[in-house]
Amino acid sequence: MKDSQTKLAASGINLWFGSKQVLKNIHVRFEKNKVTALIGPSGCGKSTLLRCFNRMHDLTSDARIEGDFLLDGKNIYDADFPVTQVRRRIGMVFQKPNPFPKSIYENINYGLKINQVPKEQRPRIVENALKESFIWEEVKDDLLRPATRLSGGQQQRLCIARAVALRPEVILMDEPCSALDPISTSKIEELIVKLKENYTIVIVTHNMQQAQRIADKTVFMYLGEIIEENNTMSLFNNPQHELTANYVGGKFG
Numbered sequence: 001m002k003d004s005q006t007k008l009a010a011s012g013i014n015l016w017f018g019s020k021q022v023l024k025n026i027h028v029r030f031e032k033n034k035v036t037a038l039i040g041p042s043g044c045g046k047s048t049l050l051r052c053f054n055r056m057h058d059l060t061s062d063a064r065i066e067g068d069f070l071l072d073g074k075n076i077y078d079a080d081f082p083v084t085q086v087r088r089r090i091g092m093v094f095q096k097p098n099p100f101p102k103s104i105y106e107n108i109n110y111g112l113k114i115n116q117v118p119k120e121q122r123p124r125i126v127e128n129a130l131k132e133s134f135i136w137e138e139v140k141d142d143l144l145r146p147a148t149r150l151s152g153g154q155q156q157r158l159c160i161a162r163a164v165a166l167r168p169e170v171i172l173m174d175e176p177c178s179a180l181d182p183i184s185t186s187k188i189e190e191l192i193v194k195l196k197e198n199y200t201i202v203i204v205t206h207n208m209q210q211a212q213r214i215a216d217k218t219v220f221m222y223l224g225e226i227i228e229e230n231n232t233m234s235l236f237n238n239p240q241h242e243l244t245a246n247y248v249g250g251k252f253g
């Protein structure tokens, strides 16, 4: 892969929680405007790796991290890269939809306010974010309704709208469909494929069909290591490593 295609990268990553090593010698690059899926059995370190890119272990007192996490070649842990900037440029969507206990409108407006987006620009940005996240038509007549009254799938699209409103460059998604029904899941998948036109997306998923439907590239992890990474179809149809073959073949999970 050419360096110019790399948006996000990790190099020489080792991570410990206390004395337990959870990530081992990770080197990985995520390409611009592509969807990359992180797959692997429970506990292999997918979420831990994803969270590093949003500096979510900063407040975990027993976490120790070695190595470099690079956004456009710049280390996101450098002292001159404020964590607020990191999170503005690298957004995150979680497993369980987590709207604020506020109105639909305010869920998006709030982030704009704290990021000092001029007041007169905010209504248009809220509308565009909702449109971009395929939820505008369902909520446009009732933007002041509490977000917590939306369905789970609508809440997750609202959380994606909240992330895209800040115009991040990367969106990290940690099993964003695991709490959703099949119809909501297919809406989110359609949305993810659309969003990659403008964003670089990294998604943790347990759902192998989902990885094959939406991911350009797939990375297989096992016990804290990257075992294999490839174009999604190659990884699933022609795995190079026995562990990958056994995992994608459903022999363990």
Ligand SMILES: Nc1ncnc2c1ncn2[C@@H]1O[C@H](COP(=O)(O)OP(=O)(O)OP(=O)(O)O)[C@@H](O)[C@H]1O
Pocket (backbone or CB within 6 Å): 017, 022, 040, 041, 042, 043, 044, 045, 046, 047, 048, 049, 060, 206
């Ligand atoms: N804050 C923490 N403190 C201590 N151990 C942790 C912490 N967070 C995660 N771990 C451990 O790190 C390992 C990797 O967890 P992680 O959540 O990254 O795995 P995963 O591959 O995302 O799993 P799953 O698919 O079940 O979500 C696990 O053994 C987990 O118990």
